[in-house]
Amino acid sequence: MKNFYQEGPSLTNSYRNDETLQKFLKAILPPEVQKKALPHLDHLGNRAATDLWSWAQDAEARPPIHVPFDPWGRRIDDIRVSDGWKNLEKAAAEEGIVATAYDRQHGAFSRIYQMALLYLYSPSSAIFSCPLAMTDGAARALELYAPQELKARALPHLLSRDPATFWTAGQWMTERTGGSDVSGTSTDASPYKEASEFGATHALHGTKWFTSATTSQIALTLARPAGAPAGSKGLSLFYLELRDKKNHLNHIQIHRLKDKLGTKALPTAELNLNGTPARMIGAEGEGVKRIASVLNITRIYNSICAIGHMRRALDLAQDYSSKRKAFGKLLKDHPLHKETLRVLEEDFRRCFAMSFFVAHLLGKEEVGEISASERILLRALTPVLKLYTAKKAINISSEVVEMFGGAGYVEDTGLPRLLRDGQVFSIWEGTTNVLSLDMLRAFEKEQALPVLIEYFSTCEAQKVPAFAEKWKGFQALLGKLKTGGPEDWELHARQLALSVGDLMSESLLIEYSL
Known part of the structure; x- marks a missing residue:
């Protein structure tokens, strides 16, 4: 024991080790989807324990840095990331982490296939899954609400499997006045009259306190057009591209990178929009x-x-x-x-x-x-x-x-x-x-609530005593709240939400036999 050294934990193929994932996919995916998805997931499970994991370690060891000026004093606001981070982005494109959902080759099962890919990729991504989340969200918003020419411009990049043409997206809503409560958004949008590659309609002015994925090519953000009312009803959604034809930031000034508790490899910045060209998505106030x-x-x-x-x-x-x-x-x-x-x-x-x-x-x-x-x-x-x-x-x-x-x-x-x-x-x-x-x-x-009650009342888990006991407690809580006012519901909202999570997750655990 004098020269003993403890061997640390090691990783192997994360798909092959995951009985829960394999059991679920083999039960729910049709055979033709399994034929395509399962070999791909096995391949990605191996990468999660090898090259992806190595790149994640590099990204964590060499977090992003902000270089505000070039050697001659010109403002450049360059955010420099590690090779590991760049390789994780390339791998996300190659593996179709976003694109798989939008191919829709497998109908409603396309999202399950995609989320299984994300599930294996994310733990070895140094949280590159964050920009991918916003890329997926932006793709969906553009798919639903953008005019055809903007879809044709942006979607092929957001859904590309080619690292050379792949774009990621940011989501910039958080300001000094708050995060989840966007009603106090102070970013203004004034009419934009210059020519723009993507048909900019407004120029944005304001400070975004917390912008994740600040090295992305595009971003969606909220701003208040001139004359719009205060509060959430006055806000509109805007699309912007971070850089112009010369690869210069589009009237964006980065103040600093955030020194966070975790997710150190993910570049998160505080920045100013100083007349940044942007295009409104949807109608004003929506x-x-x-x-x-x-x-x-x-x-x-x-x-x-x-x-x-x-x-x-x-x-x-x-x-x-x-x-x-x-x-x-x-x-x-x-x-x-x-x-x-x-x-x-x-x-x-x-x-x-x-x-x-x-x-x-x-x-x-x-x-x-x-x-x-x-x-x-x-x-x-x-x-x-x-x-x-x-x-x-x-x-x-x-x-x-x-x-x-x-x-x-x-x-x-x-x-x-x-x-x-x-x-x-x-x-x-x-x-x-x-x-x-x-x-x-x-x-x-x-x-x-009635839909949830109907679901829980008729689910297979009702036959399980532990579930039935939780269900009884949930009904008792609802009975008390129905005699109270809105403040009582808010006071117990957290308890209610966690109870819904307990009941739903337990019922599905039984339904899927996991």
Whole structure:
């Protein structure tokens, strides 16, 4: 024991190691889709443990830097990223992480295929999955609302499998006045009268406090046209291109890169729009409605990335438990350690089932195969899914870091990053409280609560005592709230949302036999 050195955890093909993913896909995908998807996923699972993982390590070791001036004092605001980050972008294009959803070769199953790719790619992407989420969201918004000539200009790039022509997109809404509450947006939009390659209609002036994917080619943002009313109703959605023909920033000045708790490889900047040309998407005043299509996709991405993060953490813990000895035997042979892992694995499977269920609903909606009740479920469950998987990801990350003892607290093992990066899932695209209130809006505007009650009342899980007990408690809470006012519903919104997450994830775990 004098010269003992502990062997650390290692990664192998993440598709072949994932029984939950394989079981689910083989049960839900038609044979012809399996024939295409499964070999591709096996290939990507191997890359996730080899070259992608190596590039992610490089991207984390060499985070982006902001170079405001060239050697002669000219303002350039260059954001320089590592070769690893650039290679992860190329791989995302090659593997069709965004494009697969829009080929729609497999109908409603196209989204399941795509989200399975994302699920394997994300844990080895150094969070390049973030720009991909916004790219996908932008593609959907443009597909739905942009004029034909703008679609023809942007969509082939956003959906390209060729790294040389692939574009990513940013989503710039956060200002000093707030993040989720965009009503105080102070960016102004005045008429733009010069010629523009993409048909700019307005010039934007304002400060964006937090812009992820600031090295992207395009961005969608909210701004207030001249004369528009205050609050959310006065906001419009705009498309902008970051650089002009000479590759100069389009009247954009970058103040600084954000020094964040985690996601260190992801360039996130604070910047000013100083007359940036932009094109309005949709009618004036429709900004919040139009950005909702982006948020639906980015929130589902957040959930898929969260379960990918959980799976990576648990894979490392499982591997280590077969290598580390304590008190005379391997960790995996200690009943308490085994039980702790079992509970975490069950939480993961519940989140997995719910995430892919909602992804399938999204796929159905996009090809026109969704029923009225399923559309309401998609609306109500998207915020619940995001908040629920985020909380579970943080808990699993914390437990896994703890399982490594002191090694889990030492930066050069890479393990603390699980916890630091895991925290972003509950913050990006809406906090737990914000999303809980969004669920209440779905209850009010879409009458989603009766649809959920009908679903839970008739699901197979009603035969399981543990589910029936939770269902009874949920009904009791609803009974109390129905006698109260709006403040009572808001006060208990978080409890309600987490309860919906518990019930839905457990019912789907049983339905999918995971």
